[in-house]
Structures are given as C-alpha cells and as structure tokens.
Amino acid sequence: MPIVNQAQIARSLKVSRATVSKALKDADDISEGMKKRVRDLAEKFNYIPHYHASNLQSKRTKTIGVVVPDISYSFFAFAVDGIMDAAQRSGYQVILTVSREKVDIERKNILTLLSMRVDGLLVAVSKETRNIQIFEKVRRSEIPLVFFDRSVGGLGFSSVGIDDREAARRLVDFVLRKGYRRIWHIAGSSGIDIGRNRRAGYGDALTRRGIRIRKDWITEGGFTREDGRRGFRELHRRGALPDVVFGANDQIALGAYDAMRELGIRYPEQVGVVAFSHREYANIMSPSLTIIHVDPCLLGRKAMELLLRHMDHPGTRSRRLRIPAEIEEGESLLKRGDSVQGD
C-alpha cells in the first residue's frame, strides 16, 4: 500500500479533509479527542505529509539550490559541508547539483532549481566561459543568488570568496622574501577570475620587487592534477629548473609533484612547491607543501548566511564578501630556505 493522503484518513474517520489537515498540524480549533483519532490513524496508515503540496500555497519551499563544478574536488566537498551545516541550522533542505565544469549542464541545473522554486541559489560557476543569459534569467526571477568561490561579476549578485589576487601576491612575496627568485607559475585557466587573479597577484609580487615577469615561466591550462603535470613538463621543456613552483591550486601542485617524480626531480630538495589550497586537504599532503589557504567550510557557511540575509530581506544590497587567507609554511620552503640566502 503506497503512501496514503489526508483524504483517505478523512474518509476512514468520516470527517472532512479540512479537519484532518488541521488536526495533523495541531491547530487549536480542533478537539483533543479528534486530534488523537486523526493522529492514531495517520500513524497506523503510515501517513507522510506531502512536502511540495503544502509548499504550493506558502510560496516558500524551504529549499536552496547549490551548483558546484565538481563535488569530488575536496574544496567544494568542504564548502558544501559548510553550506549543509548552515542550511540545516536554519531549516533549509539542499538540492545539490554538479556541473562537471560544463556551462550547458550548469545552465540546465540552474533552470531545474529555478523550476523547483528553491528559495535561494548558491553557485560556484564552472570554469568555462560564463553565460550571462541564465543569470539574467535568475535576476528576473527575483530568486536570490549568491556566488561562492568562483563568481561572475557585473551582474549585481552578492559573492563570497577570497581575494585571490592579494592572496597570491602575499604568497609569492613570501617566497621572494625567502630569497628565491626563479618562480614558475602553473596558472589555471584565465577564462575564470580565480585563474586571472592568482596570475595577476603573481605578477604584482614580482613587479613590486622590481623583478621582470617572464612569460616563459608561466603556463596556463586547467585546474586538474593532469593540468599541473602537463604544465610542469611544458615549462621544464623550456629551460632550467626553477627554485619554486607556484601552483594555482592544490591539484596543480600534486600534478607538479607527479611530473617531477616522472622526470626524476627531487622535491623539496631541488624544487619547492607552493600553492593555493585549504588546510583539510593540505594536512594530508603536509608537511611538504607551503600553502595559502582559506577554510572552505567557512566560505560555504558565510555564503549560506549571506543568502539567508537576501532571502529574509529581499531589498538587501549585494555585497562582495572576502574571506581572509592564511599562509601555512611547509617543508618545501623551510628546507630550501637554508641553502639560499635571505634578502
């Protein structure tokens, strides 16, 4: 016997559907006796309320939609964890979708979420070219959206992320202060802001110290481990070894390690690696890597909190929230620090 509805309970009890509805939600204009009869039968029949039928009237679904490029990137796994945590606390259910870094899947996912009438959207865009159209549609729908980690600017939506440019500058400056000069950069795609900004921060750090930016020390690609491996090999083909490789993220750093193992290059003795990452992940690889990290859980939680504000107060002005990043030094620099003079 599939799930029963209120009508069947009403029929069995020979009362109206309205009475059953009210009894089940403990309305105070229903007698205790009736409430008990209804509840007992509901229990016996294994009655389970119909979430969406109820929400059909209330215009609120108590759900939020989340779009991430890939849940198997541990960064997003942790971010989603932070989101789920904050969502749970405020009584929201989460519809999770994954875009696999594809704009068209992302588009479809957002459309589905809108059609599910989620009360709000949390989106980390894919790294392909952003399609403004779908976000225009979201704006028109008046369903609040907050970008997290990866955002699309100029659309008037709030976003929560880190100041990649400044963080990258600080990280590279940290390396320079250790006395290293030959710093390669395996950048991600510059099609997405995190890629562009981290690369820009790398440039900033060099420029401020009057060091020329060498194009042949930089390579672009994607953000995967394989991209990191390819990137290292490409730069390696161009010339001598660097002191330090700066990876745009942790996957790229792992890929660089892979390449070095393949090429017989010892790390951290010969080449140090620094990268963007986050503590939970870096802890596994540590202590070999020096990272600049942001807590992805915190980022998710902040994003959810900002979204809640937008949902509760529709008029709220959009904000760009920046989570501070922290440098965590690993052996890859400590060890080499001894063999190179500081400045």
Place this chain on the structure above:
Amino acid sequence: MPIVNQAQIARSLKVSRATVSKALKDADDISEGMKKRVRDLAEKFNYIPHYHASNLQSKRTKTIGVVVPDISYSFFAFAVDGIMDAAQRSGYQVILTVSREKVDIERKNILTLLSMRVDGLLVAVSKETRNIQIFEKVRRSEIPLVFFDRSVGGLGFSSVGIDDREAARRLVDFVLRKGYRRIWHIAGSSGIDIGRNRRAGYGDALTRRGIRIRKDWITEGGFTREDGRRGFRELHRRGALPDVVFGANDQIALGAYDAMRELGIRYPEQVGVVAFSHREYANIMSPSLTIIHVDPCLLGRKAMELLLRHMDHPGTRSRRLRIPAEIEEGESLLKRGDSVQGD
C-alpha cells in the same frame, strides 16, 4: 516582478490555461501560430515551469534522496560524485542530506525526503545504533531504498558495499606474508558493520595462520583522524612497538601517523601502516601507505544503478552487491619488507 505562471500568460493572450499548458509542451493539437504566441510571451515574461506543480499529477518527482553521514569524508564525496553522475545520466535530481553521524538527524532527513516524495533513496547509515523504526516506515511507504557502503541488514533492502571482512582478511594476510607478525589493529566502532567486519577479517587472517589474537593489540573507537591518534597512543601505552598498524580506515591511518610524529616514532622505518582507503585519497598520501581500496565513485554509481532497477521494476528482489577491493602496496611495507625475512 516575481515568476509568472501559465494563468497570467493565458490572461494576457486571452486564451485558456489549458491552451497555454499544451502549447508550452508542444502538444500536437495546438496550432503553430498559437504555440509561437505563447512561447514568445513566456519568454518575454520569463516564465519558468513549476517543477512540483507538474509532478503533483505524475506521481513521479524525478528526484532521489541521498543520506550520507558526512560529505567532508572524501570517501562519501566521491561516492556522491558517482551517484550524481549516474543520476544525471538518467535525468534524476539529487536531494543531498547529511546526518553528521547522528541517528536523529538521519531520521529527520529520511522523513523529509519521504515527504518530498523522492522516487528513491540512497542511504549510508550513521555509525551510531541504527534505528530500525524509520526504515520500517520507508518499507511501508514502498519507496525503494538502497543502502550503500554502510548498511543495516535484515530489513529486506538492497545494499551495495564491499566485503569488508574478506578485504580486511586479505590485507592482513598480505602483511603476514611479508613476514610481519606484530600487527596492531586500530578498529573503528563495532557498533557498525564495517567496524565489526574489518575487525573480524583481521582476526580471520591471524587465525588461519595459527596466530593468537591478542586483545591488547586491538583498540576500538570511532573512524576519525583523532580516533586514530588516540588509538595509537593507547596501544602504545600498553607495550612495545608493532611492525605494522592496520587502520580501519584512512582517517585512522592519518591519526596513527600524527601520533607517531608526536611520539617521535619514525615511519615507515620503524612502523608500517596499512589501511582501508580509496585510490583518490590514498594517492595524496602515497606512496607511504599500503591500502586496500574500493572505488567510491563506482560504488555510488552501482548503488544508483541498482536503485534505478528497483524504481523501474518495483517487484525486484533485493540484492547484496559486493564491489571488489584491491590491494595497493605502498612504501611502508616495501621498505620494511627488506629488513624482515619472508615466510
């Protein structure tokens, strides 16, 4: 202007709601001209269909509910990835919930998912005592459920997992064949089957080789990194160092490493570590750890596929699907293998 509905389009066009509905879904009893007028206005008004209102009739929501203990365990992150992949392919949306290893949250989550009328459920139970009641409720609701990774037996639901006992036996036997005899086991909680089974497999391996099981070489706890750290320290207090530590999972193994670092014990030179893990995760830590692993993506995909079968053919008999596990040898054993004679 919030999202418009079909009625507003109908009113604007001075046609009936039925006509609009049919035009929008390209029914063949509507003229092309009318279809165009409807579609154009829908576009202009930013019409977005109402997922749940449609599904109210069709009795299918094209959604499945997933319950995991914690998405920040990379194992579950990958498993969810596999689920999302298979779900996307078959046109299902995923409602993800996290129980934080708490039975009462798990219960609430399942209840919410039932009330959302998901077409099916994929559940990895929390490690606390299982509450049969809620699953009894699921059974009565006739909504198909498949357990993955962690299951509750005797309820008639299908499950997808690994044969932990056999896998643990093989892993420990592998270590024994390398010539090691002093093997500690930092077990997880025996409140859950994976904990019990892995511990049993550890015992099997020893017994089959006529080695006595020493209770003081085994400790129980949870499955976190901290549990692993605590476990190692506890066993360490009881006596001399082991040859190898067998961790019930990778977090525990990391915790054992933590403890050894704190205690000044060198690994893998002094103590080797073997554990249950999965390749994606172990690759990060490798090559120091020897693992027995199962592909969590595959597990998720298989679970989804099995669920699809149950959803499509309601009568299907329940099955216990076992994903094979594979041993991947790391340096922790290779290196020590040289200093100990084989058998």
Place this chain on the structure above:
DNA sequence: TTGAAAGCGTTACCAG
C-alpha cells in the same frame, strides 16, 4: 469544534 469551498500551478480528459 467542524466543514464547505476556494485556491496553489499544472495537466488530463472530453466537448465543442
């Protein structure tokens, strides 16, 4: 204290 009726957004069926 209970119930009748309208409505939430959509689809299905049948008439015209």
Place this chain on the structure above:
DNA sequence: CTGGTAACGCTTTCAA
C-alpha cells in the same frame, strides 16, 4: 484546434 472542468495533496478562510 481550443476551452471547460476536474484532479493532484494540501491549507486557509469563512460559515455553520
């Protein structure tokens, strides 16, 4: 080809 009406499961308002 188009439209009226009922139905999906539930809530809410207003009468009784």
